[in-house]
Amino acid sequence: MKIHVDIDCTPEEARAFFGLPDVQPVQAAVMKELEKRLMSGMQAMDPETLMKTWVPAGMANMEQLQRMFWQQFGGSDKKSGQ
Numbered sequence: 777m778k779i780h781v782d783i784d785c786t787p788e789e790a791r792a793f794f795g796l797p798d799v800q801p802v803q804a805a806v807m808k809e810l811e812k813r814l815m816s817g818m819q820a821m822d823p824e825t826l827m828k829t830w831v832p833a834g835m836a837n838m839e840q841l842q843r844m845f846w847q848q849f850g851g852s853d854k855k856s857g858q
Contacts, residue, residue, distance in 0.1 A: 791798060819825070 785793070788798070
């Protein structure tokens with residue numbers, strides 16, 4: 777024996793029928809806060825800000841790497857001798 781029941785209702789009607797709480801206001805507040813945080817995080821991803829953050833450190837690290845190679849291969853570190 778098979779019984780097939782087809783119910784046509786909206787999600788709101790189903791929630792009310794089963795006695796579940798309406799979480800739409802909470803969800804809207806969470807989404808608004810998430811959007812605010814994402815937008816503030818996007819400002820840090822600005823290409824100009826990224827370049828200011830990465831380039832000075834990258835250049836200093838490259839200079840240190842070059843000095844290390846010269847020291848390892850028997851070259852002299854002329855900058856530290858001055």
